[in-house]
Amino acid sequence: MNPTIGWIRQLAESWGVPAVLVPLVPFLVLLVALYAVIGLAAYGAKRAWPRADKTIAFWLFISPWLIGFLVFTVGPMLSSVYVSLTSWDLITPPKFVGVANYTEAFQDPRVGQAIKVTLLYAVISVPLQTALAFAVSLLMNVDLPGIRLFRTIWYLPSLVSGVAQIVLFLWVFNPQYGLVNDVLGKAGIQGPGWFNDASWALPTVILMSLWTVGGAMVIYLAGLKDVPTSLYEAAALDGAGRLRLFWHVTLPQLSPIILFNVLTGIIGALQIFTQGFIANGGPKDSLLFFVYYLYDNAFQNFRMGYASALAWILFVIIMALTAVTLRGSAFAIYYETEMGGRRRRPRLRKG
Amino acid sequence: MAVLVETGHAAGPSTTVRRADRPYWRRNLPLTLVLYAVLALGSLAFVYPFLWMIATSLRSLAGVGSAGASIWPSEFLWENYTRAITSFPFWRYALNSLITTLIPIVGTVFSCALAGFAFARLRVRFSGVVFAVVLATMLLPGEVTMVPQFMLFNNLGMIDTLYPLILPAFFGSPFYIFLFRQFFSRMPAELADAAVVDGCGWFKMFLLVYLPLARPAVVAVSILLFMSYWNNFLGPAIYINSDQWKTLPLALAGFQSVNGTDTPLLMATSVLITLPCLVIFFVAQKQITNGITFTGGR
Amino acid sequence: MKLRNRLLPFGAGLAALLLAAGCATGSQPAANSGGADENGDITFSFWGTNSEAASLKAIAAAFEQANPGTKVTTNWIQADYEQKLQTSIAAGTQATVIEISNTSLAGFAPSFAEQQVDPTKFVQPNISEALKYDGKYYATPFTAKPKVMAVNLDAFKAAGLPAPSPTTPLSLDEFKTIVAKLSHGEGKKRVYGTSNMWFKGWLTAAGGGFYNADATACTFGDQQGVATAQYIVDLQKQRYAPSSIDIEGQDQAQWFAAGRLGTFSDFGPWTVADFAKISKPNWTLVPVPGKGFPMEVGGLAIAKNASGKKLETAKKFVEFVSTQQVAQDLLIQGNTALGVPIIAASTPTLEKVLPPERNLAAFTTALKTGLISPSVPREGQISGDADKGITSYTPLGSGKDDVAKILPGLNDKCTAALKQ
Incomplete structure (x- = not known):
C-alpha cells in the first residue's frame, strides 16, 4: 500500500469511519481534491473567457471519463511498461531483468498456442454468430402468429451466461453421460469427447457460443424494424424480387449494425476468459485463450513481469487487428453520422 | 440498438404505412x-x-x-x-452480486450519459478528436491493464474489497458513451435552444431536459449492463479473496471445483x-x- | 451560468453514491489488515468442502467459547487457495492464522512466522517434520490426511476372492490380479475392479515419487514412474479401471454404492461421509496397496505481520487446535472427518464414527506408515504444468500418446523449472 494512502486510511480509522468504508476514504479524498482543482480551474477560466462557456462545460462533462481513462487505463499501462521489464511475484521486491520477459515470450510455444487458439476462436465464432444471428432475426421478423413466443424461446438461452453457462455445458457435452452424446448414441453415433478431446474442445466452445445468439438477434431485429417500409415499397414497385429486396434494401440498411456487431464480437472474442479458466486451459492447451494465459501467469503463477510483457504483446496484436477492421466499422459509422450531421444542419437552416 | 442505424435516412412518416394488407x-x-x-x-x-x-x-x-x-x-x-x-452463504453472495451490479449500473449510466451528451450536443474544438480516442479505447480490452490495475488497487488498499468492482464504473465506458452519444444526437436540436432560452445551464439542461427524454436509452443500457455486471467473473476472480465479498459467479466456479x-x-x-x-x-x-x-x- | 452549481450536484451525487456503496457493503468488519492491533481479534483462513469448512468453523467457535472475549473471524476460500493467499499477502490483508498444507509450505514460508513445535505431542513424529522448511517450523500440524482403500466385500465374495487383510497392504501385482477378477459386464453396467487410478498416488505406492527426497529434481518420469504409468494404462486398457473420461463429472462413491466398483482407492478421511450411508454392498477399509498414497499434513501458520495481542491470540489458537482434545474431536463432524486427529486422545473418536467392521482403524495404521511428499516452492505451477502435460498427452488423462515417450520429456521440463 502506498504510504500516503496508508496515512489517510489511519486518519480515517482514528476518526471512527466504519471499517468497510476505510478503503474508500483515500480514494474519495483524492477525487474530491482533484475535482476541487478542476472546479477552481473551470471557475477561473469562466471568468477569464465568459464566451468559452460551452468549451468549459464540455470538458467538465467528459471529465469522469477523462479521469477514468488516465487513472485506470493510461497510468496503469505506463506502469506496466516498467513491470514488464522486471521479475516480480508480488511479495518480494521486483527485480529488473531488462527485455528478458519479451525474449522469453517470443520463445514460449504456449504464447504461440494462445494466440492461435484465440484468433481461431475469433475468426470462426464471430462470422458464425453473425450469420446465425442475422438469419434468425430475418426469420423472427416475419409476421407470423406466435412469433413473439418463438423470439422469447430463442432469446432465453442468452440469459444463461458466464459461469452458469459453462457449468451447464460441461454437462451437456459430458463424453459419457452428457445430453449431446446421449442423443447421438440413440442415433447410433459415437459422439466425440468434446471438452476432453484436444481437437474438439475449441469447436465445442464455439458451438456453445452459438447457443447465446439471441442477444445479437434482438439487435438485428431492432435494425430490421427500423428499415423504412417506403424503401421496400419503392423497390417492389420497381419490380424487385424478394432476393433483390434483401440484397439491395435490407442488407445495405443493416450493414452498419452488422459491422458494429462484428467489431464488438471480435473484441469480445479476443477477451474470452471464463471458458478457458473453468476448463483449465483444456487438453493439450486447446483452450489456452490469451487472456486466460495472461491471468494464469499473473494470478496463478504470480509472474507479474511476464504477464505484463504478454499484455503488451496482446495490445500490439489487437491494435494491428483493429487497424485492419477499423476502416469499415466504428469509424465509418462515426464519420458517416458526422458527415450526415453536418449535411443536415445547413438544410435545417435553409428550411 | 437501432440507434446505430444512422445511414442518412431521416425518421420519416413511413412508419405509418402498412407493409401488406393480408398477414x-x-x-x-x-x-x-x-x-x-x-x-x-x-x-x-x-x-x-x-x-x-x-x-x-x-x-x-x-x-x-x-x-x-x-x-x-x-x-x-x-x-x-x-x-x-x-450449503454456502448464498444470501451474502447474492447481496455482493447485487451491490456490484446495481451501483455500477447507476455509475456507468450517469457518467456515460454525461459524456455522451457532451459529445452529441457540446460540439467544441477537439471534441471530435476526443471522441475518436473514446472509440479507440473501445477496442482496447481491459484485460491488457489487468496486472497494472491490480497494482493500482493494491496501492489504494482495495484488494479483497468490492470497490475495484464498483469504482471504475463511475468513470464511463467507451461503448456506452458511444451509444448515448448516438441517442442524444438524434434528439432534435430545438430542445437545446428552448432550454437555453429558458436560462438553463448545460448541466441543468442535461439533467432536466435530455436525461428524462433518454429513458429508453437508459433502460436499454441498464439491461445490457445488468447482464454483464451480474455475470462478471474475471474481476471478482482477481480482486476477491475472502468469503464475505464473494459474488455468485465466483462462488459457483468455486463450487464447481469443490x-x-x-x-x-x-x-x-x-x-x-x-x-x-x-x-x-x-x-x-x-x-x-x-x-x-x-x-x-x- | 454558475459553474459551481453545475459541479456541486454532480460531486454530491457521486459522493452519495460511493457512500451508499460503502454502507450497502454491509457492516461486517473487513479482513484484518495486520498492523496496529488494538484488540486481539484474529482471522482464520482455510479451504475445503462444505463439511471441512463446517469442521473448522466449529473449531473456531469452540476456541471462542474456551477463551471468552476473543473473536475468530473465519474466511473460507473455496477454490484457488494458494493463489488467493499470495494476493492477500501482497496486499497485506492475509488472515492471522492460515491453514497450509505441507505440500505448499515451501512457497509461503517467507511470509509466515516461525513457530515452536513440540513433536512429542503428536502420535507420530514425522507429522510435524512435514511442516519444517529450512530446518525451521513455519506451521504447526493439526491434522493428517492419509489415504486408505475401500473394498466391496460382496464383489469379492461373488468373485470367489478372500477379503484383503485389514492391516497388511496388498502388493501391486496382487492388486492387479484381484481387480482383473472383479471386473465384468459392459457399457454403463460395467463393473470395474478399481476406481479411477490417481497417478501420483500409485507412483508413491509403487515406491516412486513425484520429486526426489530433497526436492531438487522431478522423478515421475524415471524408470519407476514410466512403469507405474504403464501399470495404470494397462489396467485402463483392460477396462479394470475407468479412465478419467469415463468418470468425467461422475461421483465414484455413487458408483461404489451401485456395485460398479470392486475397490475404491484414494479414500481420504472426508470420504467417510459419502460411504457412511452405503450399507449394500457390504464394505470395509483396508490399506492402500504397496507403500500407500502420499499423506498430506494440514498445518496452521501465523502471518509474519501479526503482532501484539493478535499474535498472542493466534499462538493460543494454533496451540488449541493442534493439541486440545476438544478441537481435535471436532475434526470429526457427524459421519465425516476433515482429517485424522493427530493426538492420541482423539484417535478413537474417528474410529467410532462407523461400526468396527468398517475398519476405520485403517486410517490410524495409514497415519503411522504414510509417506510425506517433499515440498517445493512454486508447487502449484510446477506440478500443475506437469499434471497438465500428463493428462493432455497420455491415457492417464484424456490423451492417447505412449507414457514412455511423454513422461521423460515432461520430467526434464519439471526438473528445469524446479532449478530455476
Whole structure:
C-alpha cells in the first residue's frame, strides 16, 4: 500500500469511519481534491473567457471519463511498461531483468498456442454468430402468429451466461453421460469427447457460443424494424424480387449494425476468459485463450513481469487487428453520422 | 440498438404505412409451414439444454444418471434448492452480486450519459478528436491493464474489497458513451435552444431536459449492463479473496471445483444465479424481444 | 451560468453514491489488515468442502467459547487457495492464522512466522517434520490426511476372492490380479475392479515419487514412474479401471454404492461421509496397496505481520487446535472427518464414527506408515504444468500418446523449472 494512502486510511480509522468504508476514504479524498482543482480551474477560466462557456462545460462533462481513462487505463499501462521489464511475484521486491520477459515470450510455444487458439476462436465464432444471428432475426421478423413466443424461446438461452453457462455445458457435452452424446448414441453415433478431446474442445466452445445468439438477434431485429417500409415499397414497385429486396434494401440498411456487431464480437472474442479458466486451459492447451494465459501467469503463477510483457504483446496484436477492421466499422459509422450531421444542419437552416 | 442505424435516412412518416394488407401466412401457406417447422426445430435445440438444466436441478444424484438426456420431470427434489442456499452463504453472495451490479449500473449510466451528451450536443474544438480516442479505447480490452490495475488497487488498499468492482464504473465506458452519444444526437436540436432560452445551464439542461427524454436509452443500457455486471467473473476472480465479498459467479466456479460431481446441486445453483436475469427479462420482455430499441424516444 | 452549481450536484451525487456503496457493503468488519492491533481479534483462513469448512468453523467457535472475549473471524476460500493467499499477502490483508498444507509450505514460508513445535505431542513424529522448511517450523500440524482403500466385500465374495487383510497392504501385482477378477459386464453396467487410478498416488505406492527426497529434481518420469504409468494404462486398457473420461463429472462413491466398483482407492478421511450411508454392498477399509498414497499434513501458520495481542491470540489458537482434545474431536463432524486427529486422545473418536467392521482403524495404521511428499516452492505451477502435460498427452488423462515417450520429456521440463 502506498504510504500516503496508508496515512489517510489511519486518519480515517482514528476518526471512527466504519471499517468497510476505510478503503474508500483515500480514494474519495483524492477525487474530491482533484475535482476541487478542476472546479477552481473551470471557475477561473469562466471568468477569464465568459464566451468559452460551452468549451468549459464540455470538458467538465467528459471529465469522469477523462479521469477514468488516465487513472485506470493510461497510468496503469505506463506502469506496466516498467513491470514488464522486471521479475516480480508480488511479495518480494521486483527485480529488473531488462527485455528478458519479451525474449522469453517470443520463445514460449504456449504464447504461440494462445494466440492461435484465440484468433481461431475469433475468426470462426464471430462470422458464425453473425450469420446465425442475422438469419434468425430475418426469420423472427416475419409476421407470423406466435412469433413473439418463438423470439422469447430463442432469446432465453442468452440469459444463461458466464459461469452458469459453462457449468451447464460441461454437462451437456459430458463424453459419457452428457445430453449431446446421449442423443447421438440413440442415433447410433459415437459422439466425440468434446471438452476432453484436444481437437474438439475449441469447436465445442464455439458451438456453445452459438447457443447465446439471441442477444445479437434482438439487435438485428431492432435494425430490421427500423428499415423504412417506403424503401421496400419503392423497390417492389420497381419490380424487385424478394432476393433483390434483401440484397439491395435490407442488407445495405443493416450493414452498419452488422459491422458494429462484428467489431464488438471480435473484441469480445479476443477477451474470452471464463471458458478457458473453468476448463483449465483444456487438453493439450486447446483452450489456452490469451487472456486466460495472461491471468494464469499473473494470478496463478504470480509472474507479474511476464504477464505484463504478454499484455503488451496482446495490445500490439489487437491494435494491428483493429487497424485492419477499423476502416469499415466504428469509424465509418462515426464519420458517416458526422458527415450526415453536418449535411443536415445547413438544410435545417435553409428550411 | 437501432440507434446505430444512422445511414442518412431521416425518421420519416413511413412508419405509418402498412407493409401488406393480408398477414404473411395467408399469402404463402406452404412457406409458412416450412418456417414454422424451422422455428419449432430451432426452438427445441435452443430451449432443450435450458429445460434440462431445470429438470436436472430437481433430480437426485442417482436420478441424473438414469434420466440421461430426458427432461421429463420424474422427480421433484426441491431440497436441492434449499441445499444450494444453505450449503454456502448464498444470501451474502447474492447481496455482493447485487451491490456490484446495481451501483455500477447507476455509475456507468450517469457518467456515460454525461459524456455522451457532451459529445452529441457540446460540439467544441477537439471534441471530435476526443471522441475518436473514446472509440479507440473501445477496442482496447481491459484485460491488457489487468496486472497494472491490480497494482493500482493494491496501492489504494482495495484488494479483497468490492470497490475495484464498483469504482471504475463511475468513470464511463467507451461503448456506452458511444451509444448515448448516438441517442442524444438524434434528439432534435430545438430542445437545446428552448432550454437555453429558458436560462438553463448545460448541466441543468442535461439533467432536466435530455436525461428524462433518454429513458429508453437508459433502460436499454441498464439491461445490457445488468447482464454483464451480474455475470462478471474475471474481476471478482482477481480482486476477491475472502468469503464475505464473494459474488455468485465466483462462488459457483468455486463450487464447481469443490463439489463438481454433485450435478443437481450445481444445476440448482446455476438456476438460482440465472434467476435475476430471467426476472428482468420477463419484466422488460417487450423491450427486449422487439429489439432493444432506442427509437422509442421520438 | 454558475459553474459551481453545475459541479456541486454532480460531486454530491457521486459522493452519495460511493457512500451508499460503502454502507450497502454491509457492516461486517473487513479482513484484518495486520498492523496496529488494538484488540486481539484474529482471522482464520482455510479451504475445503462444505463439511471441512463446517469442521473448522466449529473449531473456531469452540476456541471462542474456551477463551471468552476473543473473536475468530473465519474466511473460507473455496477454490484457488494458494493463489488467493499470495494476493492477500501482497496486499497485506492475509488472515492471522492460515491453514497450509505441507505440500505448499515451501512457497509461503517467507511470509509466515516461525513457530515452536513440540513433536512429542503428536502420535507420530514425522507429522510435524512435514511442516519444517529450512530446518525451521513455519506451521504447526493439526491434522493428517492419509489415504486408505475401500473394498466391496460382496464383489469379492461373488468373485470367489478372500477379503484383503485389514492391516497388511496388498502388493501391486496382487492388486492387479484381484481387480482383473472383479471386473465384468459392459457399457454403463460395467463393473470395474478399481476406481479411477490417481497417478501420483500409485507412483508413491509403487515406491516412486513425484520429486526426489530433497526436492531438487522431478522423478515421475524415471524408470519407476514410466512403469507405474504403464501399470495404470494397462489396467485402463483392460477396462479394470475407468479412465478419467469415463468418470468425467461422475461421483465414484455413487458408483461404489451401485456395485460398479470392486475397490475404491484414494479414500481420504472426508470420504467417510459419502460411504457412511452405503450399507449394500457390504464394505470395509483396508490399506492402500504397496507403500500407500502420499499423506498430506494440514498445518496452521501465523502471518509474519501479526503482532501484539493478535499474535498472542493466534499462538493460543494454533496451540488449541493442534493439541486440545476438544478441537481435535471436532475434526470429526457427524459421519465425516476433515482429517485424522493427530493426538492420541482423539484417535478413537474417528474410529467410532462407523461400526468396527468398517475398519476405520485403517486410517490410524495409514497415519503411522504414510509417506510425506517433499515440498517445493512454486508447487502449484510446477506440478500443475506437469499434471497438465500428463493428462493432455497420455491415457492417464484424456490423451492417447505412449507414457514412455511423454513422461521423460515432461520430467526434464519439471526438473528445469524446479532449478530455476
